[in-house]
Amino acid sequence: MAEFLMVIIGGLKIGAIYALAAIGLIVIHKATKTVNFAHGGLVMLGAFAAYLIVVELNWPYWLAYVLIPILIGIVATLLEITILRPLRRADLFIVIVATIFLGIALSETFRLAQNTEMLAVPAAIKGPPMMLELGEDLIIITREQIWVCLGALTVGVIGLLIFRYAPAGRSMRAMAANVRGAQLCGYSVNRVYAIAWFVGGALAGLAGVFAAPSHGVSPELAISVITAAFVAAVIGGFDSLLGAIIGGLLLGLAETLSAAYVSSAMKSAVSFLLLFVVLLWRPEGLFPEAKGRDV
Amino acid sequence: MFDRLRRNRAFRNLAPAATVVLALLAGLAVDGYGQFVLSLTVSAIVIGAALTMLVGYARCITLATGAMMALGAYGSTLLVIKLGVPYLLAVLCAGIIGGIGGFLLAVPGVRFRGHNLAMVTLVFQAVVVILLREWRDVTGGAEGLNVPPPTAFGMTLTDDYAVLVLNVVVCALVLISLAVLVNGAFGKNLRAVTGNEVGARAFGINVERHLIAAFVASSAIIAVAAALNAPRYRIIDPDSYGVIVSIFTLSYPIVGGMQSIWGGVLGGGILRILPELLRPVADFIELFFCILVIATIMFFPGGIVELLSRALRLNREGAAAAAGPEETRLAGPAETVSPSPAASSGSTVAPGGASAPAALITQRVRKRYGALQAVDDVSIEVAAGSLHGLMGPNGAGKTTLFNAISGFTPADSGRIECFGEDITAAPVEARIAIGVTRSFQHVAVFPKLTCLDNVIIGLGANGIWDTFARSFDESVNGRRSAKEREAARWALAAIGIDGKAEAPAGTLSLGDQRRLEMARAIVSRPRLIFLDEPVSGVGHQEAELLKELLQRINTDLGVTMLIVEHNIKFLVDVCDTLSVMSSGRIVAEGKPGDVIARPEVREVYFGEKKAAP
Amino acid sequence: MQAFWKAIARAATGLAVAAVLAVSAGPAAQASSQGVTDTEITIGALGALTGATAFIGGPGRDGIQLAVDKINEAGGINGRKLKLIFEHAFTPAESVAAAKKLVESDKVFVLILASGSTGAAAAANYVRETGVATYNIYGATPIIRKPFAKNVFHSAIPGAEVSSQAMIDRAFEARPKAKKIGVLAGTYAFPQANKKATIPLLKKKGVEFVVEEFDQGSRDFTSQLLSFARARVEAVLIFGSFSEAGFAIKQGPEKGLTGVTWVVDGSAVNDAIVPILGAENTKNVWGYYNAPYFPGQSDAPITAYKKMWTAKYGKAPQGRPNLYDLVGYGSTYVLAEAMKNAGKNLNWDSLIAAWSSLKNSKPSNLGGVEITFPQSFSKTNHQGSTELGKAAIKGGIWQVVPK
Structure with missing residues (x-):
């Protein structure tokens, strides 16, 4: 029993980071209809920035949580302005290809700049793990696990609130529902897209800060994150922020449970099987956003 | 001269293969390493060409190229070392294995487009790599599998040039067959599917089957190319066929150009040789590739092929001006429409014959969308040889009825008959065979x-x-x-x-x-054509011309027509009979002049719309 | 149309004839002193500069180049200067391509395989066929060792059975009475090869063991560690990179694996593992090292080496220089000594003869610093060194400790 609970807790922590990465992916997709395959690269940049701030510059940890979202948000906005804006009229298919190669370009740039296998970043919250007694067994929960789970949830809820209530969120929702209509209502496509990329990039940066201690900073982070975030997003219905959070947690649980009770070599296969099953069985995701009545 | 050559079918199908034969000449001039690189390049050319079909023509993103290569390389190698199959036969079998892989991927995959298709192919890629790694007894696991040198006709080929010759021969044959597919009806149908899916379906192109076929064919070809390369690798391992390989091979058709098979040929050839030439800066090669792809997408989306052909065209323009225009006959209205000498459908139509069955009969057709009864018990009859109009205000259910009759969205209940045959559930192909075709409200040509x-x-x-x-x-x-x-x-x-x-x-x-x-619509010599708003969006003069055209087709070819149209004047002018719909029901039927004079029609139409045309 | 098919048939016949001619010609005989001029000896090396094994190839290039520079500064070898051509090669295919380029286009005199096991394995048959003098400095794979080839030499990285035995020894030195051992191996090539060598040794030892695996780049080991905890293992052997081993050991106590002895393999014995572990988790971690000093130690030879390294390459990033820097440097001196002993008349035959009788070769013989174990060869044994230092983390860095 204790072991099972520890598997669950471990899975939730991994899932929380997936969820964080997926939220940013969805914000961008919702407002701009672009699936940003370079999102993993942005998460990696966020983690790298955390390394610079915490390890190289030795600044207080909280600064990483404040500065990095802004920084990566700006980077994402620049990508949208310089590369994706000129492609706005291009085939969606071409845009996807462009973001795939953009993502690889980001991780290659990092690899060339930092010729190392992996950079380690210390945990944000230190201290001995907490022990809970359950009959004769011990359940061990680390402070980092709690921090990451709570952090991801908080960020998810904030994202949800922004999207629903803030003016920037309203403009993105309008754009998501009907581009032409939103333009008629006075929203500028360029501005809304830039905002969406900023918010999506900021979330990616934040996901990077949360992921850095448990994943380390390496070029491979980009690919592993984008795959997991995508699976989480598909499970959640690709347009639902709440769905992405649940999707991320489900994915983390499924991976860890199958590794624990089926075979440890099965881990990555499980996420792909999950994606496949959801796409075939419920392409609209397990938690589809109620579609508007736009005809 | 160049133009005529380009249109020459044999030239178009053989020229790409000729480029790989050029590699044989190049091979004479270089050392063993160069010949080694040339054999890999020849395979890359084939892979690039196969991807052009899938990515450029069928517009399917694939991230499973590495997996298909793995199926070919592992498949052929295992056949050779475990079952003692002769190498060349094993290469052929690799094609079959790759084709099966493509089929397994495409059957669930082609329901999706865009990012979801990319992910489904990524799943396939990942699963293949996991299988290769875990099925250790057979595949050798992560450490890889030793590949014996190739053999042909009982000889073991160890010399680099001999291997190059073998690879070039096989690749040239593969390229010819690929060119036959892509330059022929299959490639055109794929272009039709991606140009206008609705239009393609209306003429019996089964979109799913075409896309599946594109996946199967390209996967088989990729697998053959990889099977040829496997002995060159000496050891094949899962890492050599990972997702990175898939991503970088995707750049072949993008950088080369997606408009013709040449894109993949040039893209594959150039991008495979480039890393060898850029060895001094090998660190940067991946980044360089990424920048190259993004720059291509942003600044010259037609790729290398378009750049080259633009350069060629500039050269040719001077010559063409001197030669004068080739075909200057302007399109004017043809005097009469004469029956085609190649008319394939045997049945001739007796226009308006009393004994002939009606061209179209609908009986109590109903269609419901949620709370809205869009079509409510509609029964109409269109006499053979007539021009029948269907009008009604917005939301009257015309389009729904039209789609039900033409087979695009099946009716909930009721029966639809054409020339006495029940077509309620008939697929598009069957409708064309009976002699029923259609046009579209939004122009649905294949651009x-x-x-x-x-x-x-x-x-x-x-x-x-x-x-x-x-x-x-x-x-x-x-x-x-x-x-x-x-x-x-x-x-x-x-x-x-x-x-x-x-x-x-x-x-x-x-x-x-x-x-x-x-x-x-008329090339299949149909007996009945459904026209969906034929004059929407065209000017007044244009409408007049189209009206004459429709009447001519009707009289000269004896084709029955059902026309849905908003433009009442056009309908009244052109039609023999008219049905008026409102709120899902037929409210009036008869001769155009009579129908629009009826009070119920005036109420439906002119009562609501103040300004009558 | 018929003319067209006839043309094809004619072309096919022509090609078939060409193929037959090409086969009968066979490989051209190689000049066995290629790459050697009166003033220069060209050596070629291949390894990964990008991809998962870039941490081997990059340091390999830098280590070899550093030694080449120093040897040339000291006057070269019998009046000839050394010239290094390094080619990037990650996958087996790239390794074969790079080997062919170096041997057939660049005509190098000696080929150094500075890639991981996969690259060395892919090039194995090729170097056997061509007979080029080859120095496998990092590959542990048996494919390049067996069957024995007289032109192929191996440096300070022994075969997997030697290093695996060393790991088992470390585990039992720390836990002489251990009854149950955990084996944690990556699913990729190098850990799999080591796992394959380890399991028969564990069976021979008669100890119970549990095997768990993880994918390359894994960061979460919850399930594997819980399985070890369930089985109450006393020691865990980890086959994987420092980042994977680091996260696994760090998460151990979090999953209830306390007081366990951890033994990591060569590629994880890297100072970059320490920041991942955190100071509190470094106590029970053991390993082996293919060199007498870690780059982080402050003994005189390694300090001198690091000074040279920084002078040439600037400030070292996290984790550099690493083992592969050291072995690359040391191996180049061994090669240089063999070439020096071969005398003025340098060709493959004379080099292989001199190399096969090289005894106790070390960098200081030619004025280098002593940062690798001495290497010795014979006509039947081409493994330069099988010595493995006992490694532990002391004072925040890895150190070679007395056995």
């Missing part, structure tokens, strides 16, 4: 195909096996393709746009695109 090819698709022989057969027939200038072209030329002439036969449909004016649609 990248020439007018002639647009019209040929209207003949409806677009089942997947038929399409393959036609591709082959076309490559050998067979009788069937000659007949098809003759029929298409007749239809274009009948409509009066035969001067534009070789122009891409996308370059035509809207009015000409409408005419092209008519040509496509």
Whole structure:
């Protein structure tokens, strides 16, 4: 029993980071209809920035949580302005290809700049793990696990609130529902897209800060994150922020449970099987956003 | 000169293969390492060409190229070392294994487009790599598998040039067959599917089957190319066929150009040799590739091929001006529409014959969307040989009824008959066979195909096996393709746009695109055509011309027409009989003049709309 | 149309004839002193500069180049200067391509395989066929060792059975009475090869063991560690990179694996593991090292080496220089000594003869610093060194400790 609970807790922590990465992916997709395959690269940049701030510059940890979202948000906005804006009229298919190669370009740039296998970043919250007694067994929960789970949830809820209530969120929702209509209502496509990329990039940066201690900073982070975030997003219905959070947690649980009770070599296969099953069985995701009545 | 060469079918199908044969000459001039690189390059050319079909023509993103290569390489190697199959036979079998892999991927995959398709292919890629890694007893696991040197006709090939010769021969054969598919009916149908999916379906192109076939064919070819390379690798391991390989091979058609097989040929060739030339800066090669792809997408989306052909065209322009225009005959209305000499459908129509069954009968057709009863118990009858109009205000249910009759969205209940045959549930192919075709409200021509090819698709022989057969027939200038072209030329002439036969449909004016649609609709010599708002969006003069055209087709060819249209004046002018719909029901029927005079029609129409046309 | 098919048939016949001619010609005989001029000896090396094994190839290039520079500064070898051509090669295919380029286009005199096991394995048959003098400095794979080839030499990285035995020894030195051992191996090539060598040794030892696996780049080991905890293992052997081993050991106590002895393999014995572990988790971690000093130690030879390294390459990033820097440097001196002993008349035969009788070769013989174990060869044994230092983390860095 204790072991099972520890598997669950471990899975939730991994899932929380997936969820964080997926939220940013969805914000961008919702407002701009672009699936940003370079999102993993942005998460990696966020983690790298955390390394610079915490390890190289030795600044207080909280600064990483404040500065990095802004920084990566700006980077994402620049990508949208310089590369994706000129492609706005291009085939969606071409845009996807462009973001795939953009993502690889980001991780290659990092690899060339930092010729190392992996950079380690210390945990944000230190201290001995907490022990809970359950009959004769011990359940061990680390402070980092709690921090990451709570952090991801908080960020998810904030994202949800922004999207629903803030003016920037309203403009993105309008754009998501009907581009032409939103333009008629006075929203500028360029501005809304830039905002969406900023918010999506900021979330990616934040996901990077949360992921850095448990994943380390390496070029491979980009690919592993984008795959997991995508699976989480598909499970959640690709347009639902709440769905992405649940999707991320489900994915983390499924991976860890199958590794624990089926075979440890099965881990990555499980996420792909999950994606496949959801796409075939419920392409609209397990938690589809109620579609508007736009005809 | 160059133009004529380009249109020459044998040249078009053989030239890509000729480029790999050039590698043989190049191989004489270089050392063993160069010959080694050339054999890998020849395979990359084939992979690039196969991806052009899948990515450029079928517009399917694939991230499973590495997996297909793995199937070919592991498949052939295991056949050789475990079962003692001769190498060349194993290479052939690799194609079959790759084809099966492509089929398994495509059957669930082609339901998706865009990012979801990318992910499904990524799943396939990942699962193949996991299988290779975990099935250790067979595949050797992560440490890889030793590949014996290739053999041919009982000889073991160890010399680099000998291997190059073998690879070039196989690759040239593969490229020829690929060119036959891509330049022939199959490639054109894929272009039709991506140009206008609705239009393609309306003429019997089964989109899913075509895309599956594109996946199967490209996967088989990729697998063969990889099987040829495996002995060159000496050891094959899962890492050599990972997702990174898939991503970087995707750059072949993108950088090369996606408009023709040349894109993959040039892209694959150049991008495979480039890393060897750039060895001093090997660190940067991946980043360089990424930048190259993004720059191509942003600044010259046509890729290397377009850059080259633009350069060639500039050279040629001077010469062309001197030679003078080739075809200057302007498209005017043809005097009379004469029955085609190549008319394939045997049955002739007796227009308005009293004994003939009605062209169209609907009985109590109903269709419901949620709370809205869009079509409510509609029964109409269209006499053979007549021009029948269907009008009604917005939301009256015309389009729903039209879609039910033409088979796009099946009715909930009721029965639809054409010429006495029940077509309620008949697929598009069956409808074309009975002699029923349609046009579209939004012009649904295939912009990248020439007018002639647009019209040929209207003949409806677009089942997947038929399409393959036609591709082959076309490559050998067979009788069937000659007949098809003759029929298409007749239809274009009948409509009066035969001067534009070789122009891409996308370059035509809207009015000409409408005419092209008519040509496509009549080429199969139908007995009944459904016309969905034929004059929406065209000017007044254009509408007049179209009206004459419809009447001519009706009288000269004896084709019955059902026309849905908003433009009441047009309907009244052109039609013999008219039905008026409102709120899902037929409220009036009869001769146009009588119908619009009826009070209930005036109420439905002019009572609501103050300004009567 | 018929003319067209006839043309094809003619072309096919022509090609078939060409193929037959090409086969009968066979490989051209190689000049066995290629790459050697009166003033220069060209050596070629291949390894990964990008991809998962870039941490081997990059340091390999830098280590070899550093030694080449120093040897040339000291006057070269019998009046000839050394010239290094390094080619990037990650996958087996790239390794074969790079080997062919170096041997057939660049005509190098000696080929150094500075890639991981996969690259060395892919090039194995090729170097056997061509007979080029080859120095496998990092590959542990048996494929390049067996069957024995007289032109192929191996440096300070022994075969997997030697290093695996060393790991088992470390585990039992720390836990002489251990009854149950955990084996944690990556699913990729190098850990799999080591796992394959380890399991028969564990069976021979008669100890119970549990095997768990993880994918390359894994960061979460919850399930594997819980399985070890369930089985109550006393020691865990980890086959994987420092980042994977680091996260696994760090998460151990979090999953209830306390007081366990951890033994990591060569590629994880890297100072970059320490920041991942955190100071509190470094106590029970053991390993082996293929060199007498870690780059982080402050003994005189390694300090001198690091000074040279920084002078040439600037400030070292996290984790550099690493083992592969050291072995690359040391191996180049061994090669240089063999070439020096071969005398003025340098060709493959004379080099291989001199190399096969090289005894106790070390960098200081030619004025280098002593940062690798001495290497010795014989006509039947081409493994330069099988010595493995005992490694532990002391004072925040890895150190070689007395056995």
